[in-house]
Amino acid sequence: MIETAVDLAHRCFNEFEFYEEEKICFRLGQGEIRFQTRLDVLYDVKVLISNGLKHDHEYRGYLRRGACRLILVGFVVSAIGALLFGLYCWWASWAPDPPEGHWLRTAGPFIRKGMFLLLAMAIGGPLVSLSGFSQLRRIKKIDREIAVAMKKKDGPNGDRSISGDVR
Secondary structure, eight states: OOOOOGGGGGGGBOHHHHHHHOOEEEEETTEEEEEOOOHHHHHHHHHHHHHHHHHOHHHHHHHHHHHHHHHHHHHHHHHHHHHHHHHHHHHHHHSOOOOTTOHHHHTHHHHHHHHHHHHHHHHHHHHHHHHHHHHHHHHHHHHHHHHHHHHHHBOTTSSBOOOSOOO
């Protein structure tokens, strides 16, 4: 049993894994707990998370900053990997073959692994950024839903209408 306040219950879920893979996953201090997805529970959890996120502006800001940070990290990792990979390829294209016994010949297998890592960084960086854009899109969708709900509450003049008996 996990006890938490109803208005903060959405913070216990890994909402990105929930929306992407439709898996119920709780964040804990020691890691995560995953459950098999039951369709009868899925809708109720989705409503709980959506309602919680709609009313928790601070947490949405935290998620938005995390998504923007992920986008930036993806671009930086990709740029560094591509730049270093490109510089090495440029250098290797005009550099003469090293003589026998040269340190470059002994370091060859390590250089190959490093080049593979740089290429993986150059290719994987945009995927990390895409994940950040996906998270940011989801948060903006929630913001739009809140704005639509607020417009429905507003009166025809843009002011909040007062309902009920005024004496």
